[in-house]
Amino acid sequence: MGAKKALAVLLGVLTAASTLAAGPPSPATAATTRISSWSTDRGSVEHSSAAGAVFWRGSWATAQQRLNPNVPGWARRGFAGQSVRQVVRLSVGGSHVRIRLSNLYGNTTLRLTGATIARAGAGAAVKRGSQRNLAFGGHAWARIPHGGELDSDRLAMRTSALEKVTVTLYFARRTGPATYHSQAMATSYRATGDHRVDPTGRAFTQTSRSWYYLTRIDVRGAQAQPRNGIVALGDSITDGYSSTLNANRRFPDRLAERLVRNRTPRPVLNAGISANRLLSASPCGGESATARFRRDVVLQPGVHTAIILEGINDIRTQGSTSGCGQGAPHITAQRLINGHRNLIKWAHQRGLKVIGATLLPCSCVDGNEAMRTAVNRWIRSTPPGRGGYDAVADLDRALRNPNRPGTLLPRYDSGDHIHPNDAGYQRMAQAIPLTRL
Missing domain, CATH: 2.60.120 (Jelly Rolls)
Incomplete structure (x- = not known):
């Protein structure tokens, strides 16, 4: 080791020791550390070996x-x-x-x-x-x-x-x-x-x-691991609202189980928030999906694929002045489509694959149902080369009542005509195309 390199190592050791001795970092220092680590979370490598890198x-x-x-x-x-x-x-x-x-x-x-x-x-x-x-x-x-x-x-x-x-x-x-x-x-x-x-x-x-x-909660294996994590971004339907308490029957949970049964286990992370909207913040549902996409999807360690199920709350609560719908602006189908295009673009810029999930039936009134149908038509028909999703999970088709397409099939309905029950969440997981993940 050269003299300059030895000196640099010694200074590094002394700096680390003085930092520990000084106690916790100041708020400014901690925030800087956090932001800096965010930029490398997806590629956070523990060590390298002949077998390859080990990632969180x-x-x-x-x-x-x-x-x-x-x-x-x-x-x-x-x-x-x-x-x-x-x-x-x-x-x-x-x-x-x-x-x-x-x-x-x-x-x-x-x-x-x-x-x-x-x-x-x-x-x-x-x-x-x-x-x-x-x-x-x-x-x-x-x-x-x-x-x-x-x-x-x-x-x-x-x-x-x-x-x-x-x-x-x-x-x-x-x-x-x-x-x-x-x-x-x-x-x-x-x-x-x-x-x-x-x-x-x-x-x-x-x-x-x-x-x-x-x-x-992150895990690290003893052997080389691929970046193959899946993040489900959505609202209460992704959050698992109306599923059985303490039973892990949300659709991302069921997807993880399906992958394990298929002997291809992969990380599945749930980034759903009940009452969440695609385009605007909600007093109950937090920041919009577009505002939180980087933090909740892109910067998750080891992520490879995102499943997007967003927009139904923008449609159902638009123009509301009270409750969880407060502050929801009037929108158009094109505005929702533009929001989806932005998520796709941001995902592709970070090398992520992105799957679009069609919006589930919600027993919406006429104008809202027409908007839901228009968004779903765009998700199904727009190829990746024209700004569309890399693949489609047609959850609408999987759970809708064929005799009344704007409603859930009764055996999948939790009773509120919006949220699936346990069987409905299981059906959603089955409708995710594993070969496209």
């Missing part, structure tokens, strides 16, 4: 949203002196794991006292002896500036496809309003005091149906 891949994800001011709950009050336990199911496994926490919509620095990950048991319980402490920059605690996100350190923990894991976060200090995902279709648990390593779950007597701060 997202195995589970949920999209974060701004607090709905009209809905009371844990997110509004935040947490103080409490443990929050959340159970999620991985789509693929690996030899190492890390979690990502988000303070994207917090109004102050989030101070996490500590966190653990474990293999899930029944309810809030975990499998005894499986709890592992998570670290952040070598520390048990973490500080995440408002608007920031943070990955935990790499943890050796072997996981498998479709395995449930439990993440427990402990906040000794008051957090303020929480960044969260409103419609989890899963139970989260809360206990007073520090119960990070409590295996029984008996202290977790309070429950919620949202997820808090936890936005992704």
Whole structure:
């Protein structure tokens, strides 16, 4: 090693040591680190070998949203002196794991006292002896500036496809309003005091149906892995609204199961938000799909393909002045088509394949039904060379009532004539063309 190179290495070691000794980074430094890491997330390589590179891949994800001011709950009050336990199911496994926490919509620095990950048991319980402490920059605690996100350190923990894991976060200090995902279709648990390593779950007597701060779990394998992740971007239908609680029967869950049965397991990440719109923000559904596309799709590690199912809320709520539809502008089919074209263009610029899902029947009134039909016609008929999708998942045709095409087939209808039931979500997963993924 030359003298200049040796000096550079020594300076690097001293800089790293002084950073750890100084404690957590300032909010400005942490934000800079986060933004810098975003630019390389898809190609985040752990090491190279003769067999190829080993990448982090997202195995589970949920999209974060701004607090709905009209809905009371844990997110509004935040947490103080409490443990929050959340159970999620991985789509693929690996030899190492890390979690990502988000303070994207917090109004102050989030101070996490500590966190653990474990293999899930029944309810809030975990499998005894499986709890592992998570670290952040070598520390048990973490500080995440408002608007920031943070990955935990790499943890050796072997996981498998479709395995449930439990993440427990402990906040000794008051957090303020929480960044969260409103419609989890899963139970989260809360206990007073520090119960990070409590295996029984008996202290977790309070429950919620949202997820808090936890936005992704990544895995890394021991062997070379392709970038073959799938992200489903959508609204409440992608979010799994009306599916059975705690049963993982959303259509992305069913797609992951189908891939495992086919012996071709691939990461499947759910970026659906209930009440989400393609073109405009919603008080209940967060930022528009076009505004969050980069964060929730393009920058997921290991992503290869996006499945887009967006636009029905733009149609159904247009012109509304109240509730979740507040602020929805009047639109045209062409405006929705232009929004889809933008998503396709942005995906292709980052080398992603993109599949367009036709909008499901919604028992819409005449003008809205005509708009839905026009958008679906464009999705089906426009080839990639003319700005269309690389492939089509015709969910409309798979679930519609042939005798009344503007409505769901009764056996797939949850009862509200908009959202599928468990059988409908299963049918959606079956309608995804695996050969085009």
